[in-house]
Amino acid sequence: MSNIYPTITDKSELENGSIIAPRFNADGLITAVAQDFDTGEILMLAHMNEEALQQTIETGKSHFWSRSREELWLKGETSGNILFVQEILVDCDQDAVILKVRLEGEGACHTGKRSCFYRKIEADSEQTFLTQIVE
């Protein structure tokens, strides 16, 4: 349940309407994908509670809910790697958003890499493994 946003139970209204009614899960979260506005590269995936979504819309800086620290998290607050939101898209059933962002700083990943998705799953006839993607 959300205090800020309405709950829409009508499927057609949820999917076709113009009302923002995020379907937060049992933990009060939706999924957020941060995608580079200019290149389309997916930088990271995180979660938002209603406050994180609200703050993101209001400030234009990506906020998430840190599940490990259990607190609202302005991405880049300590690292300086701020994700400035250019556009927010929401999916059909309103339980996920795409943040189209411009990254100020070195990388969106805490490892220092630009994207968190720096490894590829490879398979040969004998096994499946990961390879590092060289940027």
Add this chain to the structure above:
Amino acid sequence: MSNIYPTITDKSELENGSIIAPRFNADGLITAVAQDFDTGEILMLAHMNEEALQQTIETGKSHFWSRSREELWLKGETSGNILFVQEILVDCDQDAVILKVRLEGEGACHTGKRSCFYRKIEADSEQTFLTQIVE
């Protein structure tokens, strides 16, 4: 816990290693983002259990876990809108994957649209609302 994949607790090995050790959540799921291999457009977001991931790697067709139907789901099995996997990327802490796909069929979204993310969040001084994106 997974029957197919190992569990890695060492953070460095999880983040830098070459072993696939997906961190399935309490429901046995990781998050999967399907992204158009050629254009970078994000088509949909869904969830995978270990069997869905395994089937996706083995067959090259995107499989998910349907949380509503509680069953393994070959995307496009009924609609014909198959997402053929060209590449799979995994994130730093191995709880999310990107499927870089080529879509065979009309749309990835059950609404018939190409992408599930067909609405943009807009804000003016008085309210926040959704607008349809015209493709």
